[in-house]
Amino acid sequence: xxxxxxxxxxxxxxxxxxxxxxxxxxxxxxxxxxxxxxxxxxxxxxxxxxxxxxxxxxxxxxxxxxxxxxxxxxxxxxxxxxxxxxxx
Numbered sequence: 057x058x059x060x061x062x063x064x065x066x067x068x069x070x071x072x073x074x075x076x077x078x079x080x081x082x083x084x085x086x087x088x089x090x091x092x093x094x095x096x097x098x099x100x101x102x103x104x105x106x107x108x109x110x111x112x113x114x115x116x117x118x119x120x121x122x123x124x125x126x127x128x129x130x131x132x133x134x135x136x137x138x139x140x141x142x143x144x
Contacts, residue, residue, distance in 0.1 A: 061133035066126035076120035087137035
């Protein structure tokens with residue numbers, strides 16, 4: 057299993073990013089969480105089979121239709137989750 061922490065920059069709040077990511081994560085079988093940060097970024101922890109985590113990471117680089125992702129910070133993380141939740 058693979059776990060990553062993502063911080064997504066750009067126009068990513070107010071564009072249905074978190075719920076779209078939840079839907080995509082559920083489709084891929086990825087668990088973890090996603091939340092808005094006060095600095096305008098979206099942060100997520102994603103956990104699952106390596107191919108599924110890679111797929112959600114690629115999805116995060118573009119996001120939902122109205123998002124404008126400028127960059128994604130990616131780092132290894134720890135944790136195991138049973139579902140994918142939108143926090144806050």
